[in-house]
Amino acid sequence: EVFQLKHRLVEYLVTEKGFNIFALECPLGEALDINRYVVDGIGDPEKALAGIYIWTWDTKEVLELIKWMRAYNANPNNKRKVKFYGFDPQDPERGAKMMLDYLKKVDPELHESVSSELNILAVPFSDPVAMGRRQCIPEEYDSLTLKNIKKVMTTFENKKESYVKASSLNDYELAKQHAKQAEIFVLANHDDGVNFSYERDYGQAKNVRWTLDFEGEDSKIITWAHNIHINNASKPENDDPNQPTARWQGHYLKKWYQDDVKIVGFFYNKGAFSGLDEGMPSKGYKSFPVGDAKVGSLEHMMVKANLNNAFLDLAKLPENGPIYDWFNRPIPTRYSWAFYDESKPDDYYWPHHMTNDFDALIFLNETTGTIPVNQMDYD
Numbered sequence: 001e002v003f004q005l006k007h008r009l010v011e012y013l014v015t016e017k018g019f020n021i022f023a024l025e026c027p028l029g030e031a032l033d034i035n036r037y038v039v040d041g042i043g044d045p046e047k048a049l050a051g052i053y054i055w056t057w058d059t060k061e062v063l064e065l066i067k068w069m070r071a072y073n074a075n076p077n078n079k080r081k082v083k084f085y086g087f088d089p090q091d092p093e094r095g096a097k098m099m100l101d102y103l104k105k106v107d108p109e110l111h112e113s114v115s116s117e118l119n120i121l122a123v124p125f126s127d128p129v130a131m132g133r134r135q136c137i138p139e140e141y142d143s144l145t146l147k148n149i150k151k152v153m154t155t156f157e158n159k160k161e162s163y164v165k166a167s168s169l170n171d172y173e174l175a176k177q178h179a180k181q182a183e184i185f186v187l188a189n190h191d192d193g194v195n196f197s198y199e200r201d202y203g204q205a206k207n208v209r210w211t212l213d214f215e216g217e218d219s220k221i222i223t224w225a226h227n228i229h230i231n232n233a234s235k236p237e238n239d240d241p242n243q244p245t246a247r248w249q250g251h252y253l254k255k256w257y258q259d260d261v262k263i264v265g266f267f268y269n270k271g272a273f274s275g276l277d278e279g280m281p282s283k284g285y286k287s288f289p290v291g292d293a294k295v296g297s298l299e300h301m302m303v304k305a306n307l308n309n310a311f312l313d314l315a316k317l318p319e320n321g322p323i324y325d326w327f328n329r330p331i332p333t334r335y336s337w338a339f340y341d342e343s344k345p346d347d348y349y350w351p352h353h354m355t356n357d358f359d360a361l362i363f364l365n366e367t368t369g370t371i372p373v374n375q376m377d378y379d
Contacts, residue, residue: 025226026086027094032086045063048066055276088200089184095179121185201248231357232358263360265352268299269299269366270366275288277341277342285372298332299333299363302365311360313359314354333349334350335350
């Protein structure tokens with residue numbers, strides 16, 4: 001129901017409010033396959049959706065949203081088309097491949113000098129242990145990987161004129177952004193990933209900003225990600241004062257765009273959600289049933305206040321008094337995501353300072369789990 005409601009909101013924002021970009025928490029490069037289908041009807045939407053690697057999105061609900069976008073764009077009465085983008089830099093495979101292919105075309109000498117160190121980034125599913133997810137960069141080539149990707153990014157800046165001449169401005173901008181995905185991934189994962197949260201979320205925000213700039217100043221974007229990423233909070237990454245402070249994607253977007261950004265959190269009380277079992281031995285991908293949220297949580301309060309299905313505009317809270325005081329503090333909220341361990345339900349709550357982290361919230365009392373496009377992929 002959460003995914004279906006988001007689908008309805010996307011339809012409303014596109015058809016009634018002029019939004020023309022939908023961006024999902026998935027890789028930029030791989031998402032371009034979905035965009036080809038959405039814009040031009042090229043390719044298989046099920047394969048394109050599976051190709052973004054993340055089981056959280058490989059559902060019939062998201063597939064229906066993609067098909068709706070295609071139907072909307074195919075209607076000749078809709079002159080302003082909607083496009084599909086990804087903004088999560090934690091999977092650099094397609095980005096690295098596109099970067100290296102472009103360099104081989106426009107700068108063979110640079111390609112030859114960096115490919116031995118950077119080719120590994122273009123190898124899909126190179127980590128057989130972490131469910132196919134990529135590992136942190138091994139220490140033995142950590143510094144060389146960082147050095148080479150920095151060299152690539154510097155050269156993109158210094159040789160822009162010759163690169164554009166050898167390709168086109170559009171190809172150059174896309175190739176540079178693909179290279180940026182590899183750079184963000186390396187920055188996030190070198191030194192055993194000590195700055196992963198900071199680099200990943202800052203990279204997500206920069207990708208959203210790049211997408212808006214690339215598509216033009218009249219563009220309006222909808223981003224879909226976990227509450228953690230979209231919220232406006234900041235937090236210390238660790239106790240080392242010399243390390244950067246980790247802030248979430250929403251924090252940067254609020255800083256750059258201020259009131260032009262509206263952050264809406266989605267919350268639910270009970271029912272079920274789908275994910276990978278973190279327990280050992282793992283039961284794989286399944287639907288997890290959950291009961292009423294614990295006492296003291298946001299969800300528990302919403303039910304007790306008889307707000308079983310509600311949109312709450314947090315800007316309209318009283319400026320003082322008991323209601324404001326209740327929201328103006330860290331409040332536990334359900335933390336449903338791609339993984340879950342049924343033996344540790346209390347671990348899956350996250351404190352949100354509602355008056356700071358979100359502009360509004362949508363709450364559903366009860367939901368059911370999403371449905372995978374092909375359950376056999378997970379059996």
